Amino acid sequence: MRKSAEIFQEASKLMVGGGCAGGRIHAALGTPFYIDHADGSHVFHVDGEEFIDYHCGAGALLFGWNHPRIREAIIKCVDKGFFMNFDSPATLEFARLFKELVPTVEKIRLTNSGTEATLAAIRAARAYTKKNLIIKMDGHFHGMHEMIWFNGGCGSDLDKYGQTRSVTPATPGFPAGAEKNVKLIEFNNLDAVKHVFETYRGDIAAIIMEPVNYDCGCVPSTREYMKQVRELCTKEGILLIFDEVISGLRFRPGSAQGYYGIKPDLSTFAKAIANGFSLALVGGKAEIMELFNPTGPVICSGTSSGNLMSVMAAIECLKMAMEPGFYDQVEKIEKNLCGELNALFGKHGIPGHIRSQGAQFAFYFGYDDPQMDYILSETVKHYHPQLYRRFTRECLAEHLYVFDGGEKPFPQHNGFTIAHTEDDIALTISKVDG
Numbered sequence: 236m237r238k239s240a241e242i243f244q245e246a247s248k249l250m251v252g253g254g255c256a257g258g259r260i261h262a263a264l265g266t267p268f269y270i271d272h273a274d275g276s277h278v279f280h281v282d283g284e285e286f287i288d289y290h291c292g293a294g295a296l297l298f299g300w301n302h303p304r305i306r307e308a309i310i311k312c313v314d315k316g317f318f319m320n321f322d323s324p325a326t327l328e329f330a331r332l333f334k335e336l337v338p339t340v341e342k343i344r345l346t347n348s349g350t351e352a353t354l355a356a357i358r359a360a361r362a363y364t365k366k367n368l369i370i371k372m373d374g375h376f377h378g379m380h381e382m383i384w385f386n387g388g389c390g391s392d393l394d395k396y397g398q399t400r401s402v403t404p405a406t407p408g409f410p411a412g413a414e415k416n417v418k419l420i421e422f423n424n425l426d427a428v429k430h431v432f433e434t435y436r437g438d439i440a441a442i443i444m445e446p447v448n449y450d451c452g453c454v455p456s457t458r459e460y461m462k463q464v465r466e467l468c469t470k471e472g473i474l475l476i477f478d479e480v481i482s483g484l485r486f487r488p489g490s491a492q493g494y495y496g497i498k499p500d501l502s503t504f505a506k507a508i509a510n511g512f513s514l515a516l517v518g519g520k521a522e523i524m525e526l527f528n529p530t531g532p533v534i535c536s537g538t539s540s541g542n543l544m545s546v547m548a549a550i551e552c553l554k555m556a557m558e559p560g561f562y563d564q565v566e567k568i569e570k571n572l573c574g575e576l577n578a579l580f581g582k583h584g585i586p587g588h589i590r591s592q593g594a595q596f597a598f599y600f601g602y603d604d605p606q607m608d609y610i611l612s613e614t615v616k617h618y619h620p621q622l623y624r625r626f627t628r629e630c631l632a633e634h635l636y637v638f639d640g641g642e643k644p645f646p647q648h649n650g651f652t653i654a655h656t657e658d659d660i661a662l663t664i665s666k667v668d669g
């Protein structure tokens with residue numbers, strides 16, 4: 236029996252689904268992907284095989300596994316007694332660096348996960364505005380907490396404003412009536428924003444969005460859409476929350492808000508800011524942030540929030556992202572990898588294309604018109620999940636780890652890191668081509 240099969244058999248008795256890493260199984264395998272160790276752009280499977288990793292910690296890994304500078308930071312942290320639940324000069328250094336990168340974030344609060352950060356942002360928005368309703372984009376994921384994870388059919392059942400008629404929680408176990416606290420609209424549809432703002436005038440606390448929607452592929456917006464949404468929010472006294480848990484640091488130092496030139500009221504970050512260490516943050520305007528304890532009444536706590544190990548790892552990440560040429564290198568890898576993969580669709584006569592945004596990309600199997608990527612209902616109508624499943628299975632056979640999280644009716648995001656070499660990419664292209 237292969238070692239992975241043995242682990243699965245035993246682990247299934249003790250862990251739901253045979254694993255705990257984000258609750259993930261690779262759909263083509265039907266089991267978790269058990270690895271022994273990781274280095275650079277490669278992961279080493281317990282059965283002894285080596286894979287080029289293109290899932291990269293669900294979008295967390297920008298600098299590669301086992302990066303020497305992060306490793307050194309961890310060793311320093313061990314020397315300091317790897318303490319937690321205390322602040323230190325390292326927390327201050329992190330906050331200073333972060334503000335340099337993302338200046339809209341006047342004050343921050345660290346959390347352990349993206350889920351906690353978005354939960355805190357929503358809570359602060361409600362407390363600040365004294366309103367209840369949250370406007371959310373269909374298909375944007377903000378974590379597993381109540382009230383916010385409503386994907387009402389991903390583009391199905393939309394009225395002419397792109398608003399879903401019936402909003403259902405994406406999971407059982409929500410308190411009855413929770414759906415009354417959130418309205419779902421279609422991303423990149425300005426009429427939907429205007430309509431929902433008008434219909435619920437006076438009740439809306441905030442609108443939350445992934446400024447680049449990575450959870451349904453790799454869907455950017457336009458500067459014009461963002462500018463209009465910002466103006467409408469300001470006019471109506473509604474807070475604008477950017478969830479940059481994936482977009483943060485991924486395609487430029489100032490993140491998506493820097494790219495669009497937009498100042499959200501609150502933002503959330505996680506994943507790449509600490510290269511996968513448990514560190515996330517909510518940040519934004521000082522007068523809203525000061526509502527959090529201890530200066531204000533809104534509770535945002537966490538026993539290991541801001542623990543030294545994650546903070547010290549994150550400091551190295553921010554420093555590396557600030558170095559001249561870092562994002563040129565990201566762009567170079569993106570052009571090389573995604574450009575070549577895109578060309579293969581045409582070469583092999585497969586309908587589809589790649590859409591990328593910095594170090595993150597998605598395979599759009601089923602249609603060629605990239606304009607249709609912007610509107611989720613169009614994507615869902617034309618996307619072919621079965622082709623993607625076939626592709627990921629074949630990739631595994633070729634030792635390329637491309638993630639498939641299940642029967643999703645829209646593309647799933649994958650990514651690369653700064654550690655992906657030209658040889659990795661050349662090998663990948665020749666395997667996908669072959």
Ligand code: PMP
Pocket residue numbers: 293347348349350351353376377378379445450478479480481505506515
């Ligand atoms: N926001 C976004 C945009 C995400 O993609 C995710 C996780 N995929 C989260 C929030 C939740 O983050 P975490 O898994 O760290 O709780």
